[in-house]
Amino acid sequence: xxxxxxxxxxxxxxxxxxxxxxxxxxxxxxxxxxxxxxxxxxxxxxxxxxxxxxxxxxxxxxxxxxxxxxxxxxxxxxxxxxxxxxxxxxxxxxxxxxxxxxxxxxxxxxxxxxxxxxxxxxxxxxxxxxxxxxxxxxxxxxxxxxxxxxxxxxxxxxxxxxxxxxxxxxxxxxxxxxxxxxxxxxxxxxxxxxxxxxxxxxxxxxxxxxxxxxxxxxxxxxxxxxxxxxx
Amino acid sequence: xxxxxxxxxxxxxxxxxxxxxxxxxxxxxxxxxxxxxxxxxxxxxxxxxxxxxxxxxxxxxxxxxxxxxxxxxxxxxxxxxxxxxxxxxxxxxxxxxxxxxxxxxxxxxxxxxxxxxxxxxxxxxxxxxxxxxxxxxxxxxxxxxxxxxxxxxxxxxxxxxxxxxxxxxxxxxxxxxxxxxxxxxxxxxxxxxxxxxxxxxxxxxxxxxxxxxxxxxxxxxxxxxxxxxxxxxxxxxxxxxxxxxxxxxxxxxxxxxxxxxxxxxxxxxxxxxxxxxxxxxxxxxxxxxxxxxxxxxxxxxxxxxxxxxxxxxxxxxxxxxxxxxxxxxxxxxxxxxxxxxxxxxxxxxxxxxxxxxxxxxxxxxxxxxxxxxxxxxx
Numbered sequence: 036x037x038x039x040x041x042x043x044x045x046x047x048x049x050x051x052x053x054x055x056x057x058x059x060x061x062x063x064x065x066x067x068x069x070x071x072x073x074x075x076x077x078x079x080x081x082x083x084x085x086x087x088x089x090x091x092x093x094x095x096x097x098x099x100x101x102x103x104x105x106x107x108x109x110x111x112x113x114x115x116x117x118x119x120x121x122x123x124x125x126x127x128x129x130x131x132x133x134x135x136x137x138x139x140x141x142x143x144x145x146x147x148x149x150x151x152x153x154x155x156x157x158x159x160x161x162x163x164x165x166x167x168x169x170x171x172x173x174x175x176x177x178x179x180x181x182x183x184x185x186x187x188x189x190x191x192x193x194x195x196x197x198x199x200x201x202x203x204x205x206x207x208x209x210x211x212x213x214x215x216x217x218x219x220x221x222x223x224x225x226x227x228x229x230x231x232x233x234x235x236x237x238x239x240x241x242x243x244x245x246x247x248x249x250x251x252x253x254x255x256x257x258x259x260x261x262x263x264x265x266x
Numbered sequence: 267x268x269x270x271x272x273x274x275x276x277x278x279x280x281x282x283x284x285x286x287x288x289x290x291x292x293x294x295x296x297x298x299x300x301x302x303x304x305x306x307x308x309x310x311x312x313x314x315x316x317x318x319x320x321x322x323x324x325x326x327x328x329x330x331x332x333x334x335x336x337x338x339x340x341x342x343x344x345x346x347x348x349x350x351x352x353x354x355x356x357x358x359x360x361x362x363x364x365x366x367x368x369x370x371x372x373x374x375x376x377x378x379x380x381x382x383x384x385x386x387x388x389x390x391x392x393x394x395x396x397x398x399x400x401x402x403x404x405x406x407x408x409x410x411x412x413x414x415x416x417x418x419x420x421x422x423x424x425x426x427x428x429x430x431x432x433x434x435x436x437x438x439x440x441x442x443x444x445x446x447x448x449x450x451x452x453x454x455x456x457x458x459x460x461x462x463x464x465x466x467x468x469x470x471x472x473x474x475x476x477x478x479x480x481x482x483x484x485x486x487x488x489x490x491x492x493x494x495x496x497x498x499x500x501x502x503x504x505x506x507x508x509x510x511x512x513x514x515x516x517x518x519x520x521x522x523x524x525x526x527x528x529x530x531x532x533x534x535x536x537x538x539x540x541x542x543x544x545x546x547x548x549x550x551x552x553x554x555x556x557x558x559x560x561x562x563x564x565x566x567x568x569x570x571x572x573x574x575x576x577x578x579x580x581x582x583x584x585x586x587x588x589x590x591x592x593x594x595x596x597x598x599x600x601x602x603x604x605x606x607x608x609x610x611x612x613x614x615x616x617x618x619x620x621x622x623x624x625x626x627x628x629x630x631x632x633x634x635x636x637x638x639x640x641x642x643x644x
Contacts, residue, residue: 071422071546072431072531072532072546074431074434074435074532074533085421085422093545094543118278118530118535119529119530119531119540119544119545119546120543120544120545121544122529122530122535123527123540123543123544124543124544144280145279145530145533146278147277147280147281147284148281149284150276150277150278158281159280159281161280161282163282163283163284163285163441163442164285165288168281168284183280183281183282185439186282186438186439186441187282187438188435188438188439
C-alpha cells in the first residue's frame with residue numbers, strides 16, 4: 036500500500052477540502068502556512084500563498100485552521116511552511132502549538148537538516164544532496180523522508196523527473212524509513228510512476244489548483260491519484 | 267569561513283542549494299590560498315576596473331569640515347558592484363560554471379554582472395523588478411548591450427526583493443551549471459563573507475589613502491546601506507580601528523536595521539522589515555538600490571555590538587545631497603550614495619570619509635521628473 040500525501044494551502048475552506056481529500060484516499064494532508072517570500076515554491080503555490088495572506092491567514096489563524104481540520108479528518112496533518120514564521124513565533128513554541136492543534140509533524144521548506152537540528156521535522160532531500168547529507172537527513176527526520184524529485188521549485192512538470200530513481204536508490208542505501216516523493220508530480224500517470232519507485236507520493240501545486248474548484252473537484256482528483264498509486 | 271554573525275546569518279535555504287553552497291565555500295577557500303587567484307583578481311581590478319579609485323576632498327560640498335569621497339563611482343561600470351562581480355566571476359570559472367544568474371535593484375549590480383559575463387564568456391540572466399526597470403531604464407539598456415538577458419519580475423512589489431527571490435528560484439532549478447552571482451552581502455553562507463571580502467578592497471585602499479592625504483585615520487566613515495555591500499567593504503578596512511566611528515545610512519522607508527526585527531529572508535537570518543508573524547513588509551525608497559526590506563547579517567551583528575551605528579536619510583534629504591554635490595563639486599552621485607552624503611554633512615566629526623559608491627547617470631530621469639513635479643507644485 037503506497038502513501039498518498041496531498042498539500043492544501045491553509046484557508047477558510049481547508050477543513051471541507053481536507054475531508055474531501057481524506058474520503059477519496061489521501062493518507063496524509065500537508066497544510067501550507069503561507070509566507071510572503073516562498074523561495075522553494077513555483078507560481079501556483081506562491082499565488083495561493085498571496086491569496087491566503089490577503090485573506091488574513093497569519094500564523095494564529097493557520098493554527099486555528101489546523102485545529103478545525105483536525106476536528107474534521109482523522110488522517111495525519113503536517114504544516115509546511117518557512118523559517119521566518121517559526122523565527123517570529125518562536126521555534127519551539129511553534130512546534131508545540133502546532134502539535135497541540137493536531138499536527139503530526141512539521142515541514143520547513145527552507146531549513147536544511149543541519150540547520151537547527153533540534154527542531155523535530157520531516158526532512159527534505161534533493162537530487163543534489165550528497166550521500167553524507169542523505170544520512171544526516173535520514174538520521175534526524177520525523178517518520179519519513181521527503182524526496183524532492185527535481186532540482187527546482189514546486190509546480191507541475193511534463194514528465195516525472197529522471198532524477199527520482201537514482202535518488203531513491205541512494206536513500207534506500209542509508210535508511211529503512213519510508214520515502215515519499217514530491218515536487219513536479221501532478222497527473223495520475225506521474226503518481227503511478229513515482230509510486231513504483233518510492234513508498235509514497237506528495238501532490239502539491241496541482242492539488243492547490245483543483246482545490247480552488249471546491250471539495251467535489253478535489254475529491255475526484257484525489258480519487259484518480261489513489262487509483263493510480265494502487266494500480 | 268564565518269557562517270554566522272552573532273545571532274544572524276546561517277543557511278536558510280532549500281536543500282537543493284546546500285551542496286552548491288558547500289562547493290562555493292570550498293572553492294572560495296581554495297581560491298584564497300591560491301596566489302594565482304589573488305594575482306588575477308588584482309590584475310582585473312587594476313587593468314580592467316580602474317583600481318585604485320581616488321579619494322577626493324569635497325571642500326565646497328562641506329565647507330566646515332574635511333569630507334573625503336572614496337570614488338567608487340569612477341570604477342568601471344560606475345559603481346562598487348564590479349569589485350564583487352569580478353571576484354565571483356573568477357570563482358565561477360574555477361567551479362566550471364557556464365551560466366550566471368543575478369538579481370538587480372538599481373541595475374548597477376546587473377550591469378557589473380553583465381559586464382563580467384561578457385568579459386568571461388558566460389551566459390547571463392538578470393532578474394529585475396518591472397518597477398525598477400521603469401525607474402532605471404539606462405541600466406536595462408546597458409545590460410542588453412552587454413549581451414545579458416533581463417527578465418522582468420512582475421509580482422509583489424516588483425522591486426529588488428522579488429527579483430532576488432526569482433534569481434534564487436532560477437538557481438534552484440539550474441544549480442548544476444549555474445553560479446548565482448549575488449550582488450550584496452546577503453543570502454546564505456558563504457555569500458555574506460564572500461561579498462565582504464571582495465568589497466573589502468574599498469576599505470583597505472581608503473585606509474591607506476587617508477593616512478597619505480590626511481596623515482591620520484578619519485573620525486567617521488559613512489556609507490549607505492541597502493543590502494550593505496559597499497558599507498561592509500568600507501567598514502572592513504576600519505573594524506580594528508576602535509577610534510574610527512562607522513556610520514551606515516539607510517533609506518528612511520527601508521530601515522531594516524533602524525526599525526526592523528529579526529527574521530529570515532533570502533537564505534539568512536538578519537534584521538528585516540517584517541511584521542509580528544514574520545511576513546516580510548514592503549520597503550519604500552526613491553533609490554532602487556536601497557529599496558530592500560533586508561540587510562546583510564553582519565550589519566545586524568555590528569549594530570547589536572555597537573561597533574557601527576545606523577541612521578537614516580529621507581528621500582528628500584538624499585535628493586538635496588544629490589543636487590548639492592553636483593552643484594558644488596561637479597560630481598553627480600547615485601541616489602543610493604546620496605543618502606550617505608546627506609548624513610556626512612551633519613555627522614559630528616571634522617574629518618569624514620564617505621563611500622561614494624556609484625555615479626548618478628542612471629538616476630537622471632527620476633531626479634529630473636521629481637524636480638519638474640516640484641516646480642509644477644509651486
